[in-house]
Amino acid sequence: MADEAIIMKKICKDFKVLNRHEGLKGSIRDLFSRDYRIISAVKDVDLEVKRGEIIGYLGPNGAGKSTTIKMMTGVLEPTSGEILVNGFVPYKDRTRNCENIGVVFGQRSQLWWSLPLIESFKLLRDIYMVPKKEYEDMLELYASLVDIEPVLHKPVRQMSLGQRTLSDILAAFLHNPKIVFLDEPTIGLDVSMKSKIRDLISGLNREKNTTVILTTHDMGDVDALCRRIVIIDKGLKIYDNDIDHLKSYFGSYRTLKMKLGDDSWEEMLIDEKTTDIMDVITKAQKEHRIKDIRLEEISTEEVIKKIYEGESA
Amino acid sequence: MNPRKLIALTRAGIMESLQFRLGTFCTLIGNLLYIVLVYFLWKAIYASSGSDTVNGMTFSDTMIYLVLATALFNFLEMFIVWDMSRSIQSGKIILDLLKPMNYRRYTFWSYSGSHVVLFVLTFIPTFIVVMIITHGAIPLGFNLLWFIVSTILALVINFSIEMLVATVCLYTESTWGINIVKETIVLLLSGASIPLAFFPEKLRRIVSYLPFRAVYDIPLSLLLKKNTSCEIALIGLQAIWVVVLTAAGIIFWNISVRKITVNGG
Numbered sequence A: 001m002a003d004e005a006i007i008m009k010k011i012c013k014d015f016k017v018l019n020r021h022e023g024l025k026g027s028i029r030d031l032f033s034r035d036y037r038i039i040s041a042v043k044d045v046d047l048e049v050k051r052g053e054i055i056g057y058l059g060p061n062g063a064g065k066s067t068t069i070k071m072m073t074g075v076l077e078p079t080s081g082e083i084l085v086n087g088f089v090p091y092k093d094r095t096r097n098c099e100n101i102g103v104v105f106g107q108r109s110q111l112w113w114s115l116p117l118i119e120s121f122k123l124l125r126d127i128y129m130v131p132k133k134e135y136e137d138m139l140e141l142y143a144s145l146v147d148i149e150p151v152l153h154k155p156v157r158q159m160s161l162g163q164r165t166l167s168d169i170l171a172a173f174l175h176n177p178k179i180v181f182l183d184e185p186t187i188g189l190d191v192s193m194k195s196k197i198r199d200l201i202s203g204l205n206r207e208k209n210t211t212v213i214l215t216t217h218d219m220g221d222v223d224a225l226c227r228r229i230v231i232i233d234k235g236l237k238i239y240d241n242d243i244d245h246l247k248s249y250f251g252s253y254r255t256l257k258m259k260l261g262d263d264s265w266e267e268m269l270i271d272e273k274t275t276d277i278m279d280v281i282t283k284a285q286k287e288h289r290i291k292d293i294r295l296e297e298i299s300t301e302e303v304i305k306k307i308y309e310g311e312s313a
Numbered sequence B: 001m002n003p004r005k006l007i008a009l010t011r012a013g014i015m016e017s018l019q020f021r022l023g024t025f026c027t028l029i030g031n032l033l034y035i036v037l038v039y040f041l042w043k044a045i046y047a048s049s050g051s052d053t054v055n056g057m058t059f060s061d062t063m064i065y066l067v068l069a070t071a072l073f074n075f076l077e078m079f080i081v082w083d084m085s086r087s088i089q090s091g092k093i094i095l096d097l098l099k100p101m102n103y104r105r106y107t108f109w110s111y112s113g114s115h116v117v118l119f120v121l122t123f124i125p126t127f128i129v130v131m132i133i134t135h136g137a138i139p140l141g142f143n144l145l146w147f148i149v150s151t152i153l154a155l156v157i158n159f160s161i162e163m164l165v166a167t168v169c170l171y172t173e174s175t176w177g178i179n180i181v182k183e184t185i186v187l188l189l190s191g192a193s194i195p196l197a198f199f200p201e202k203l204r205r206i207v208s209y210l211p212f213r214a215v216y217d218i219p220l221s222l223l224l225k226k227n228t229s230c231e232i233a234l235i236g237l238q239a240i241w242v243v244v245l246t247a248a249g250i251i252f253w254n255i256s257v258r259k260i261t262v263n264g265g
Helices: A023-032 A065-073 A094-099 A117-127 A132-145 A161-173 A191-208 A219-225 A243-250 A277-287 A300-312 B003-019 B021-049 B059-076 B080-090 B093-097 B103-133 B142-172 B176-189 B201-208 B217-224 B231-256 B258-263
Strands: A004-018 A036-050 A054-058 A080-085 A101-105 A179-183 A211-215 A228-233 A236-242 A253-260 A265-271 A290-297
Touching (some): A036 A211, A036 A228, A054 A191, A054 A219, A065 A080, A094 A101, A101 A161, A101 B093, A132 A191, A191 A219, A211 A219, A228 A243, A236 A300, A253 A277, A253 A300, A277 A290, B003 B103, B021 B103, B059 B103, B059 B142, B059 B217, B080 B103, B080 B142, B080 B176, B093 B258, B103 B142, B103 B231, B142 B176, B142 B231
Parallel strands (some): A054 A211, A101 A179, A179 A211
Antiparallel strands (some): A004 A036, A253 A265
């Protein structure tokens, strides 16, 4: 077995989109229009992922993250370039590729909606032809990592979002795939559930040496899980390095938000190395009435902005 | 193909459809109302014709045929077109494409469980009720065996028609109109709403060359022993349609699924 879980060379993906026209007249014209334009969603992306790595795959909305993941899973065919996942060309060997990967798409569930979770597990066990022993070992491992009992016999439709996400992640790991793709798994979850899910992912990665490709907008996820970060923006890979390196960009940055007397939010990015946050607040308080204060981690968008600024500087 | 995957899907389908008991009861009540309507409609038709047999069928022949056709319809009815268009719009289809199984096979076996449930909950009770009311007008013998074989083939043919229409969804995104057209054509030309014996001669000849009659008319003819040609010929005709429609469906799907894999669904 090769050391690389995923190899991508000069991968491009173009979409053909119909140019829509405005108004009723335009809509009628669109019915017969052959006026297409090409949108490049992913441009010349090279990527190599080693076995057992957890990679944070970041980028703003519409950057091409999901498109890349869909190419790795085989539901999208790249326009050009070479791609190998576990030694298979995913779009040619989709069914075989699927046996070795697991997928969680944040907002969608692959579980059987009206059945208790355990039934979905049994079904997935049979669909993926997991031997009985391995299945039982996996359930044991799950039980050691999270409190699985309360959800196991609950119909999926009655679950909270957090429980469902947790269940979906467990379902994706059930057949012990070599690679698991997690597309924004912590979206919409509260803090304690987020940390539970992070612990689960890192636990499964440690125990099973599963490669994990994680896309997220939450720098907390990245901090807790990933040692290597890949950032994509407008279809181009703009960063690929370990997280410590990235921290030199954003590690000491916080976003300070202040609600002023007229109910407007003032926002500023502060480098704690050079500026003292308390100073900023005190200074602002002298000029305005401050109703509320928030201190937030830097967002991916701002990290990307920083990287651009850093490169141009 | 390993049966373990298929049995697991059927099993889950059975469990899932049993969750919706109320829906099943509503189907039964709806059927009853429909049958009452059919009863009065055909009573009027027979009364106005002035004779006991119309097109070689007596009133009770027609009623037995239509009642069983309704029961068969409830059991064969599939919602693949609706479900697929919904999963295309929501993007959920990607999760189904990511199962380690051929999509067509996966879909068929996912639905199989609900057919088993509906067969037991709608067809068998209707069959028994018809037997009691008519004091055993349906012959019990080898025809039951032919009927079962023929119904399974009808199920596959109906599935293939559904899949062909559902595949069109990949292009149109909106399916309401197409689905209504499909349903009307199937119900009319298959003999589910009006026995084929009542069709004008020319139309009946055309219909006999189409796959639709293989869905309702052939299984019912075999069950009621009203078949004009021999059993093997009718089953053979169904088998030919199974092969033709399956092949066409697979080819059309493989070409069309590229719409998702190339242009991102």
